[in-house]
């Protein structure tokens with residue numbers, strides 16, 4: 001087994017919980033179009049690109065619009081979402097994440113962000129974690145959405161390590177699949193029943209050491 005040289009972190013659901021802001025903004029759009037959008041519906045959008053998220057939302061509402069309208073709706077949702085994330089502070093970093101990033105750095109491993117979000121740079125700036133990352137691959141830098149491995153392969157490449165030397169932390173099923181398609185090791189963050197295909201699953205980073213994480217895969 002090759003030695004682990006880089007840890008790749010998803011953003012939403014792993015480092016911060018921005019799903020609640022995505023939900024508020026998508027719900028407002030759905031309501032303006034005359035249908036409801038529940039928190040359960042929102043689960044379907046986790047880790048999914050903005051364009052695909054809109055398509056799923058419109059399927060739920062049984063609505064169909066031309067491409068121009070769809071772009072307008074996606075932009076409207078994003079403006080509201082950016083309004084929320086612009087107010088984020090480091091208090092919103094999930095428990096144990098900052099300590100874990102520091103110990104990963106101290107252990108001499110590379111740290112990479114692998115997120116579907118085009119807003120990832122703004123979020124990292126607001127929560128003040130950018131300085132930890134050796135590479136940031138986000139929705140602006142990829143053309144294929146998870147479960148395609150592109151985001152993680154570009155992450156490994158930017159960090160100058162082989163895919164087999166990476167562990168990916170993901171909260172979404174499509175993200176675990178993307179990492180496995182990239183031939184990387186996977187640690188799910190969340191419900192072990194939902195993320196059962198991951199090599200290991202944790203509920204969060206609090207109380208864990210980097211050495212414990214490395215032993216899991």
Ligand code: B16
Nearest residue numbers: 011012045047050115116117118119
């Ligand atoms: P944006 P992740 C994903 O982030 C979110 O989980 C998903 O709900 C969102 O639709 C996607 O980013 C795109 O976000 O509209 O900001 O470009 O989990 O891959 O960090």
Ligand code: MG
Nearest residue numbers: 010012013171
């Ligand atoms: Mg996620």
